[in-house]
Every structure is written in structure tokens, then in C-alpha cells.
Amino acid sequence: GAGVSQTPSNKVTEKGKYVELRCDPISGHTALYWYRQSLGQGPEFLIYFQGTGAADDSGLPNDRFFAVRPEGSVSTLKIQRTERGDSAVYLCASSLGGGNTEAFFGQGTRLTVV
């Protein structure tokens, strides 16, 4: 597709369950980012991939959060033992190169933990 695609658009899960959120970046973009946005706040950085490797995972809040990008394209954000505080919109972005080139965002996945 022409833009960054995220699935699902909405996800409701019970506390303690495991969830996976998927991101398809723009074709040819080597850099991929995950952000989390709580209501009324700006997005907060979680993790950055350059190709297949996580170049910066300093924003992951704890070890329940993990992300992969095995083939350097699609990425999956994985959350174990979900908590109500994990409820937020999870945004994915990609950019053409690494470093500080322009980032393009997907529509986000709204995660609700009940």
C-alpha cells in the first residue's frame, strides 16, 4: 500500500492476556518506529528498528513489551500479561533512511485492556 498500515485498528483484551500489534511500513523504508499515545498526550517513543535490528529500545516501559522485525519489513509489537495501564493508541511510523529523515505514521491501533 501507499502508507503505513497497522492492524488491528482496535483491540480489546482482558487483563493478563497476550496481544500482538502489527505494522506494515511503506515499501522501501528501512527505518521503523513504535510510539504509544495516551489520551490527551503526545506520542511517546518505544522502539526504533533499522532493518531487522532494534537500534534503540530505550522507550520500552518494561520487559512485558517486545518488538520484532525479522525480515526488515513488517514489525510486530508484543505485549505480555497486559495491564489496564497499557491501554493507549499504539502508533507505528516508518522513514526512508535511518537517523532523522521524515517519519510517516500509520493510523494506530487502539488497545483497551479491561
Added chain:
Amino acid sequence: KQEVTQIPAALSVPEGENLVLNCSFTDSAIYNLQWFRQDPGKGLTSLLLIQSSQREQTSGRLNASLDKSSGRSTLYIAASQPGDSATYLCAVHPGSSNTGKLIFGQGTTLQVKP
């Protein structure tokens, strides 16, 4: 630690008015600054990217300026329209990082009344 602040948090103006949104950042060492638009329940749309060596960028009715030394950026919207109603987010690529991580402000929610 880089922090980004946007003032005001909310703004309501009549249609046709010219307006300015403000963004300030605490560390002047940035690679670039990006302005985004976010519609309710949607992802982010990139509006303008200003490189650290530039003073301003223009796109249609939008003009963004950057004053690195004072840690400020403004987004000027000319002849506002109801369709401009959205949340506008400012984000910087901090100079301490070459990973493309964006630091966001909390946004300014704009309402343009017909």
C-alpha cells in the same frame, strides 16, 4: 533531557482568521523539527519538516519557522478554515540521538468555527 512544550493547549478561532501555534524545546541541539496534524481517532499526518539549518518551510497556507538558538518554532496558518480543526503536534529529533527518535509536545487542539 529534551522536553517539548506547546502553547496553547487549545485554541478556538472564527473562520478566516490567521493564527500562530507555538512550540518550544529545552535543548537547542536538534537535527530537525517536524509538525504533524492529528484528527480525532486517527494517526499523524506530516505537515512540514524543518532541517536544523533552515529557518522556515512553507506548504500552502502553512508556514513553519525555526529559531534553534532560542528553542522555538511556530506554525502559522493563514485564512483558517473549519477543515483545519484538529490537533497539531510539534516534534524534534534530539541532537543527542541519531536514531530518528522523535520527542513530541502535547499538542494544540484547534477549533475553527464557521
